[in-house]
Amino acid sequence: MLKYSIKACPICDSQKAVSEVFCLPDYPLTEIFDDASKDFTPDSRLYVNQNFYYCEECQHGFLNNIVSPDFLYAAINYNTHSSKSKGSQISLENFSDFIRKHQQKPAYTIDIGGNDSNLIARINCERGLIIDPNAYSESDNYECINEFIESIDPSDFNEEVINVVSSHTMEHIESPHTLFKFMNNIKNLRSVYIQVPSLEIMARASRYDLVHHQHLHYFTLSSISALATLHEFSVLSHEYDCSHYGTIRVHLAKNSILQKDEIKDMPIQIDTGIKLAKEIKAGYQNFNKIANMQSEAWNKLPEIYCYGAALMLPIVYYYYPLLHSRANAIIDSDEAKTLLRFANISTPIIYDKSIQLEKKSIIITAVATRSACRNIIKQIVDRNPLHLVIPFGEF
Numbered sequence: 001m002l003k004y005s006i007k008a009c010p011i012c013d014s015q016k017a018v019s020e021v022f023c024l025p026d027y028p029l030t031e032i033f034d035d036a037s038k039d040f041t042p043d044s045r046l047y048v049n050q051n052f053y054y055c056e057e058c059q060h061g062f063l064n065n066i067v068s069p070d071f072l073y074a075a076i077n078y079n080t081h082s083s084k085s086k087g088s089q090i091s092l093e094n095f096s097d098f099i100r101k102h103q104q105k106p107a108y109t110i111d112i113g114g115n116d117s118n119l120i121a122r123i124n125c126e127r128g129l130i131i132d133p134n135a136y137s138e139s140d141n142y143e144c145i146n147e148f149i150e151s152i153d154p155s156d157f158n159e160e161v162i163n164v165v166s167s168h169t170m171e172h173i174e175s176p177h178t179l180f181k182f183m184n185n186i187k188n189l190r191s192v193y194i195q196v197p198s199l200e201i202m203a204r205a206s207r208y209d210l211v212h213h214q215h216l217h218y219f220t221l222s223s224i225s226a227l228a229t230l231h232e233f234s235v236l237s238h239e240y241d242c243s244h245y246g247t248i249r250v251h252l253a254k255n256s257i258l259q260k261d262e263i264k265d266m267p268i269q270i271d272t273g274i275k276l277a278k279e280i281k282a283g284y285q286n287f288n289k290i291a292n293m294q295s296e297a298w299n300k301l302p303e304i305y306c307y308g309a310a311l312m313l314p315i316v317y318y319y320y321p322l323l324h325s326r327a328n329a330i331i332d333s334d335e336a337k338t339l340l341r342f343a344n345i346s347t348p349i350i351y352d353k354s355i356q357l358e359k360k361s362i363i364i365t366a367v368a369t370r371s372a373c374r375n376i377i378k379q380i381v382d383r384n385p386l387h388l389v390i391p392f393g394e395f
Contacts, residue, residue, distance in 0.1 A: 002048060003066040009055035010062055010175055010217065011227050017057035019277045020064070022208075022284045024050040028314035029067070030212050033340040036348065045071075046344040052211060052218075052284075054277040058226040061199045061218030061280070063211070066174060072214055073133060089118075090371050091195070091244035095167055096122035099193045102237055102251045107190060108159040112149060112179065113169025117142045120165065129157075132169075150178060154185040164192045168247075171196050171217045180231035184254075192233070192252040196224070201246025203280055208287045209315050209392050210245055210368060224250055234258060244369050287392075291319040294391070298322060301361035301387055306330040308366025308376055309337045309349045316365045316391050317345055323363070330365065331355060333379070361387040 008015045027050040034040075051064045100123055109120050109128040117137035120128040128142045131152065135144040145152060164183055170176050183192060199218040202210050211218070225235050233252045241247040298304070299322050306313070306323065309332040317323050327347045332338075335351040342349075362385040366372045373390065381388065 003068045005065050006062075007053070007064055009053075009058060009060055010177075011060045011223050012055060012058040012230075014055055014057045018053055018055045021052045021054045021061075021277050021281045024052070024211070024318075027213065028318055028344050029072070030314050031214070031311040032343040034343040036339055036341040038341075040341065040346040043343065048213060050211075050213065052280075054280055055223075056275060056277060058223045059199075059220040059275065060223035060226075061220075063213070063216050066216065067213045069172075069174075088244070090369070091241075091247065092119050092122060092167060094241050094243060094247075095119065095165075095193070095195050095249060098195075098239060098249050098251075099123050099165060102193070103163065103191060107161040107163045109163045109165055110157070110186070112164060112166040112182075113172070114165070114167065119167055123165070127159075149182045152182075154182050155187065157186055157188075160188060162186055162189050164189065166192075166194045168195060168197070168245075170194060171215045171219070174216060176217060176227055177231070180227065180233065183233075184231055189254060190257060193249070194224075194252065195241075195247050195249040198240055198246045198248035199223075199280075200248070201240060201242060203283055205242070205246060205393070206283050206287045207246065207392060208284050209312070209319060212312065212315060219248060221248060221250075224248070228252055232256070243371055288319075291392070294389075295320050295322055298361075298363070298389065299326065301389075303360045303386070304328060305357075305360050305362055306347065306365040307352075307362050307380065308332060308364055308372070309334070309340075309342075310366035310368060310372070312368045313365045314342060314344055316363075316367065320363075320391060323347070327363070331362075357383045357385040360385055361389070363389045363391065365391070367391055 009018050026047040029046045048065060048067055053064050054061050096119060106124045109125040111120050111130045113132050114130045115132050115134045117130060117139055120142060126141060130137060130142055131145045131149055133146055133148060135146055137144055170179055173179055183189060196219045197215055199220050221238055228235055232255045234255055235250050236253055237251045239249050304326045306327050309330045329348050329350045331352045332349055333352050337349045338351050340349060357380060364373060364376055366376055
């Protein structure tokens with residue numbers, strides 16, 4: 001399961017500026033389901049010791065234990081598709097708005113890490129390519145290469161003008177340099193648009209539950225700029241978004257293109273974010289303390305039910321372990337999920353077909369996406385649950 005461990009910064013390669021900020025022993029894997037009809041059997045492979053590191057040189061956060069991607073992204077374990085996830089839809093809508101705002105005109109676009117054609121269709125690309133092991137498209141206008149970028153020669157792309165988009169992919173790649181080396185070898189590359197998790201938002205909102213094994217990297221504007229500079233790219237514009245996780249988006253271009261004055265945006269001045277590891281460490285300690293206090297209070301509640309069989313639910317159980325014994329069921333509005341069970345949680349998933357909530361204590365467990373959490377509140381608040389609780393607070 002564990003592929004290897006790293007201690008040097010994956011952006012600037014510094015070891016002296018890197019320190020361990022917090023530890024996550026037996027941290028659960030997420031997004032893995034099993035057949036609900038099978039007997040529940042605990043599997044030690046679904047728990048991995050993890051550590052969060054931070055580099056004060058380039059202000060980058062990262063996990064030092066790498067779980068094998070062959071296991072995490074095997075088709076049988078992979079449950080994230082842009083067209084099916086409400087959170088992903090919101091994220092892609094906001095990302096496509098950002099792209100349309102900054103692109104001069106639509107061009108042949110390569111989507112790196114897009115598992116379907118949702119994003120490139122949104123930005124009005126007539127032709128494009130999706131690169132992802134699980135990529136598919138219902139449109140003949142968009143080709144798919146079901147490989148990782150390491151297996152592809154980018155010099156084979158011959159279109160006159162090429163843009164690259166990548167939505168929440170770079171945080172999954174063991175070395176972010178791999179993506180930039182790949183892009184550097186694309187002929188006629190004009191613009192690059194990337195969105196990734198924002199460490200600044202996560203730390204300021206004290207939402208350390210957003211750390212999970214699939215996300216190896218937690219970027220700041222400073223660390224993205226440092227990475228871009230090493231490969232002779234520049235950050236031209238950026239924005240933050242709290243709607244889905246906490247996200248930072250950037251528009252990049254090669255310095256050689258900027259010298260030709262082919263891009264309307266110009267490089268920005270980088271306003272550095274979090275500087276010290278001790279700031280994150282103190283934030284995590286407070287986060288953990290609050291979760292422990294909440295657990296004590298929740299243990300006094302009657303008739304506990306979770307609401308929302310979200311992919312990140314095992315992390316809610318990690319910080320609130322009483323749910324393993326006290327939660328009667330996980331209620332969800334998707335009837336198909338009742339055929340499944342989280343592979344590392346025995347609590348059954350039940351369909352919300354007008355379930356009576358008046359005597360139930362409801363703990364919302366779909367909390368990684370702000371909009372999803374708020375929509376659940378809207379749906380159930382008028383049904384007058386006995387108690388309604390949101391873990392971790394909200395963005």
